[in-house]
Amino acid sequence: MWKGDQAMKKMTIKDVAEALGLSPGTVSKVVNNSGRVGDKTRKRVKEYVKKHGYVASANARILKSRLSFTIGVIFSDISHVGLEHPFFASILQSFKTAVEERGYEIVFIVSRVGENELTYYQWCRNKKVDGVLIVMGNINNPNIQEVVQSEIPCVSTDIVMDNLQSVISDDKEGVRLALDHAENLGCEHITHITGPTSSRGFAERAAAFSREMEERGLPLPDEAVEIAEGFGFTSGYNATLKHLKKVARPPELILAGSDELAFGIVRALESKRLRVPEDIMVMGYDDIKFAKHFTPSLSTIRQNKEKIGRLAAERLLSAIEERRPKRKEITKVPVELVKRQSTGRG
Amino acid sequence: MWKGDQAMKKMTIKDVAEALGLSPGTVSKVVNNSGRVGDKTRKRVKEYVKKHGYVASANARILKSRLSFTIGVIFSDISHVGLEHPFFASILQSFKTAVEERGYEIVFIVSRVGENELTYYQWCRNKKVDGVLIVMGNINNPNIQEVVQSEIPCVSTDIVMDNLQSVISDDKEGVRLALDHAENLGCEHITHITGPTSSRGFAERAAAFSREMEERGLPLPDEAVEIAEGFGFTSGYNATLKHLKKVARPPELILAGSDELAFGIVRALESKRLRVPEDIMVMGYDDIKFAKHFTPSLSTIRQNKEKIGRLAAERLLSAIEERRPKRKEITKVPVELVKRQSTGRG
DNA sequence: TTGTACGCGTTATCAA
DNA sequence: TTGATAACGCGTACAA
Numbered sequence: 205m206w207k208g209d210q211a212m213k214k215m216t217i218k219d220v221a222e223a224l225g226l227s228p229g230t231v232s233k234v235v236n237n238s239g240r241v242g243d244k245t246r247k248r249v250k251e252y253v254k255k256h257g258y259v260a261s262a263n264a265r266i267l268k269s270r271l272s273f274t275i276g277v278i279f280s281d282i283s284h285v286g287l288e289h290p291f292f293a294s295i296l297q298s299f300k301t302a303v304e305e306r307g308y309e310i311v312f313i314v315s316r317v318g319e320n321e322l323t324y325y326q327w328c329r330n331k332k333v334d335g336v337l338i339v340m341g342n343i344n345n346p347n348i349q350e351v352v353q354s355e356i357p358c359v360s361t362d363i364v365m366d367n368l369q370s371v372i373s374d375d376k377e378g379v380r381l382a383l384d385h386a387e388n389l390g391c392e393h394i395t396h397i398t399g400p401t402s403s404r405g406f407a408e409r410a411a412a413f414s415r416e417m418e419e420r421g422l423p424l425p426d427e428a429v430e431i432a433e434g435f436g437f438t439s440g441y442n443a444t445l446k447h448l449k450k451v452a453r454p455p456e457l458i459l460a461g462s463d464e465l466a467f468g469i470v471r472a473l474e475s476k477r478l479r480v481p482e483d484i485m486v487m488g489y490d491d492i493k494f495a496k497h498f499t500p501s502l503s504t505i506r507q508n509k510e511k512i513g514r515l516a517a518e519r520l521l522s523a524i525e526e527r528r529p530k531r532k533e534i535t536k537v538p539v540e541l542v543k544r545q546s547t548g549r550g
Numbered sequence: 551m552w553k554g555d556q557a558m559k560k561m562t563i564k565d566v567a568e569a570l571g572l573s574p575g576t577v578s579k580v581v582n583n584s585g586r587v588g589d590k591t592r593k594r595v596k597e598y599v600k601k602h603g604y605v606a607s608a609n610a611r612i613l614k615s616r617l618s619f620t621i622g623v624i625f626s627d628i629s630h631v632g633l634e635h636p637f638f639a640s641i642l643q644s645f646k647t648a649v650e651e652r653g654y655e656i657v658f659i660v661s662r663v664g665e666n667e668l669t670y671y672q673w674c675r676n677k678k679v680d681g682v683l684i685v686m687g688n689i690n691n692p693n694i695q696e697v698v699q700s701e702i703p704c705v706s707t708d709i710v711m712d713n714l715q716s717v718i719s720d721d722k723e724g725v726r727l728a729l730d731h732a733e734n735l736g737c738e739h740i741t742h743i744t745g746p747t748s749s750r751g752f753a754e755r756a757a758a759f760s761r762e763m764e765e766r767g768l769p770l771p772d773e774a775v776e777i778a779e780g781f782g783f784t785s786g787y788n789a790t791l792k793h794l795k796k797v798a799r800p801p802e803l804i805l806a807g808s809d810e811l812a813f814g815i816v817r818a819l820e821s822k823r824l825r826v827p828e829d830i831m832v833m834g835y836d837d838i839k840f841a842k843h844f845t846p847s848l849s850t851i852r853q854n855k856e857k858i859g860r861l862a863a864e865r866l867l868s869a870i871e872e873r874r875p876k877r878k879e880i881t882k883v884p885v886e887l888v889k890r891q892s893t894g895r896g
Numbered sequence: 897t898t899g900t901a902c903g904c905g906t907t908a909t910c911a912a
Numbered sequence: 913t914t915g916a917t918a919a920c921g922c923g924t925a926c927a928a
Binding site for chain 2: 214257259260261262263264266267272273286287288290293294296297300301304307309310311312314322326329330331332437467471493494497498499
């Protein structure tokens with residue numbers, strides 16, 4: 205089906221109208237199921253359109269109408285975390301699948317168009333996106349604040365803010381499950397190593413950890429919460445070494461803020477001749493695909509990434525289609541304890 | 551900066567023109583650095599535009615002009631492999647970064663718009679994308695054939711076809727490096743377990759493997775190449791068990807078609823009380839992030855994902871901007887041997 | 897520089 | 913009711 209250099213001339217609504225001896229307006233109505241059109245005409249148009257594969261130009265349509273069937277995605281502004289981050293990639297994937305099923309598509313919001321630097325909000329206006337998903341963001345980013353406070357429907361699977369719908373894991377419950385598990389294993393001296401608290405998840409888990417430990421009457425010295433410098437393996441590794449230097453005696457269990465941190469934590473412990481789980485236990489958070497293939501396989505709190513993405517899509521599309529006023533609303537998605545070798549014999 | 555429900559009225563080129571007592575055409579020229587405009591006028595316009603943050607509507611612009619500064623991405627059609635696949639996600643990430651630096655953005659090509667089923671080509675025409683990246687595709691997919699044979703510039707980081715530019719790893723070299731390594735380790739009985747050969751990478755590695763083994767005079771019974779059913783851990787696991795049943799005695803080394811397969815291979819061997827690397831060695835392919843954290847850490851052939859993505863971006867953008875006729879062209883990116891524990895003592 | 901036709905649909909208005 | 917007409921959305925490009 206080689207078309208050579210010259211493209212097949214594109215069929216426009218006028219071509220269709222002309223071929224059928226109708227006006228463009230009438231064809232438009234049929235295509236969009238709007239307005240009144242006679243039955244036989246409607247049928248003629250539908251058949252022609254189907255047969256010849258006419259589809260309205262996306263750009264012309266968006267230019268005129270309210271909706272673009274496009275969702276802008278804010279993926280990352282902080283710390284070179286990209287599509288390669290398994291947790292966020294999973295969420296994005298399931299969100300993408302869900303909106304595509306409803307005829308929407310996703311585009312990544314960037315802060316420039318051609319040569320112009322735009323704010324996220326300007327970008328959205330410029331592209332007329334129908335809604336915005338914040339997969340990962342920082343509440344102090346003025347760009348994000350602007351979008352969230354604007355008239356554009358938004359949903360986040362990460363941050364929580366005024367006027368913003370969020371679909372997130374129940375982190376309090378996650379920490380509770382983790383500590384229940386720890387207590388069942390007979391652990392009392394527990395350390396929490398988490399990532400930068402500029403990230404909501406990390407901050408929330410750290411807060412929940414402290415509160416829970418107190419309520420349970422477990423020891424909570426200052427060193428019991430260690431903040432790693434980044435998101436990845438190396439950050440977890442380094443934070444662990446730092447922590448071990450601070451304490452007289454290693455804790456019985458370390459709860460990590462994420463699986464990736466946990467991987468680094470485990471290796472750091474091993475480098476100090478501490479065996480996991482025999483000498484010290486480790487728990488992760490997220491249950492990314494690799495957690496079960498790690499050695500020792502990682503006990504963790506599973507976040508339901510698929511559900512988070514799907515629910516976020518539902519919430520956002522309803523907000524778009526019902527045009528209701530924006531308000532803060534948090535949907536908590538249950539988490540689940542996954543027991544593996546790193547806290548026992550697997 | 552709460553804007554409430556009613557959006558700030560959008561500023562159009564007419565508003566700008568009116569405010570400055572000029573015509574829209576003049577403003578357009580300034581904004582696009584095209585055509586002749588007087589110096590002082592140009593300056594006045596630039597200042598006004600900067601101050602008030604006017605940006606041309608993307609849709610109106612695309613509607614009229616040749617370029618959309620948009621690249622369509624074909625990510626996956628086969629086997630539920632999504633953004634979660636670390637190898638392809640890495641390539642896409644670096645491609646995305648590279649094109650964004652040049653003012654382009656990416657959109658995922660899907661096969662429907664609203665209610666209409668479109669072919670990829672129709673979709674591209676409909677959206678006026680400037681070019682297409684095929685991150686992963688099947689050469690027998692008519693949708694892909696149509697795009698590739700069309701007038702739209704394309705580049706692939708996966709498949710190889712007529713009229714298509716490809717930026718891929720030098721798999722022959724990769725297999726050669728792997729077998730050199732194997733021979734240096736004294737291995738002669740080598741098995742290759744790879745994924746579905748509908749995927750170019752797997753097919754090419756399998757072919758290279760057979761050829762190289764023959765040239766080296768190493769044994770190449772039929773069972774020496776085992777095709778797994780899928781891309782992931784489980785496929786590797788099952789293929790290994792199947793292979794072990796076929797052979798009288800396990801090979802000395804297994805070369806996997808990908809790291810993910812290799813993970814499954816290793817665990818399958820262990821389940822049969824074969825230690826890696828003591829009893830049998832295993833090599834992966836790709837060097838995804840996790841390969842070095844696996845136990846045993848995985849020796850592998852590193853594909854330069856970052857470079858593949860970046861080069862693909864360069865090739866595609868040149869093709870777009872120079873509008874040269876399409877032809878087949880393969881850019882091979884060097885690979886690298888990474889020695890770790892799974893083939894020695896690490 | 898400006899005027900204006902044009903790109904391609906959508907939608908409000910109007911005639912039949 | 914049915915369908916046609918025309919203005920509109922927002923820029924671009926070319927003639928004047």
